[in-house]
Amino acid sequence: MAAYERIFLTGGAGFVGSHVAAALAAAYPDARRAILLRPGETGANPAFTPVAGDLLDEVAIERIVAELRPDLVVHLAGQASIGQAAKAAETTWRVNFHGAFSLGAALARHAPQAVVLFSSTAAAYGASFRDGALTEEAAVRPMDVYSRSKVAAESALGDVIGEEARLIVARPVNHSGPGQRSRNFVLASFAAQIAAIEAGEAEPRMKVGDLSKARDFLDVRDVVDAYMRLIARARDLPERVSIFNIGSGEARTIASLLEEMRALARVPFEVEVDPKLLRPSGTDIASVACDATKLRKATGWRPRFSARDMLGALLDEWRAAVASGQA
DSSP: OOOOSEEEEESTTSHHHHHHHHHHHHHOTTSEEEEEEOTTOOOOOTTSEEEEOOTTOHHHHHHHHHHHOOSEEEEOOSOOOHHHHHHTHHHHHIIIIIHHHHHHHHHHHHOTTOEEEEEOOGGGGGGGGGGSSBOTTSOOOOOSHHHHHHHHHHHHHHHHSOTTOEEEEEEEOEEEOTTOOOTTSHHHHHHHHHHHHHTTSSOSEEEEOOOOOEEOEEEHHHHHHHHHHHHHTGGGSSSSEEEEEEOOSOOEEHHHHHHHHHHHOSSOOEEEEOGGGOOOTTSSOSEEOBOOHHHHHHHOOOOOSOHHHHHHHHHHHHHHHHHTTOO
């Protein structure tokens, strides 16, 4: 297991980042740990020293990296919602691409031997998913602003960081579970609506989009476990830039996941398709699944949490939020 002395985490106050921060603090208790926070941003793990800055501020990123000289960088920050990315394309490109480029350039100058884990997306494969579950050898054919900006960031980081650095590009499938508090994601939206219905704060009618699409979903805790295993073995990977899928290899329809949530719900409810939640024809893929054989062979990783575990934890999260008035 690699030992790290100076860890820099971006996006650490978010849904996935909060889990990653806790895992890094537990795995590397003696390391100096810093977390990038935008001005006014809160919610960082207290085991990390907050560093004020914005990914779009090249001067600030240069200064922070020059001071920290991290030997491990976990870059999670970015626009995470495909839907929101499409509504703000310029901002998405600035954050996802320009932010990654600025960080990579600063690392090349001040931490040229760092290990960098970049959280990309399985959506990079885009139209290639029409061929079934994909390995890392599949063609990258992104279909939206979000995935195009992520693919560009992958390339930029690989080109810009130091020749002695190690870049791990992680391409996880959709993930949910405890801590996902944004309604911009399908399962969190379902959980929020169910919690409100159970509490009597909403009519027993859930609004949904297209339930026929099939997606490979993982519990966020399994995704973070994959990240940590890759980080621990980074220096043993044979390539300077390594790409890993993180997925179960099985796609489930959104309808089937909703039915599991219905079984976990404490009250009955109806389902209503909202045209506003439907994506334009031709912009979505019927089924998405990723083969993670490469990851399993390199690290021994396998998913530990079932879909029921993921959905139950997500529902409990939203029930607590509704009960506390923070939904």
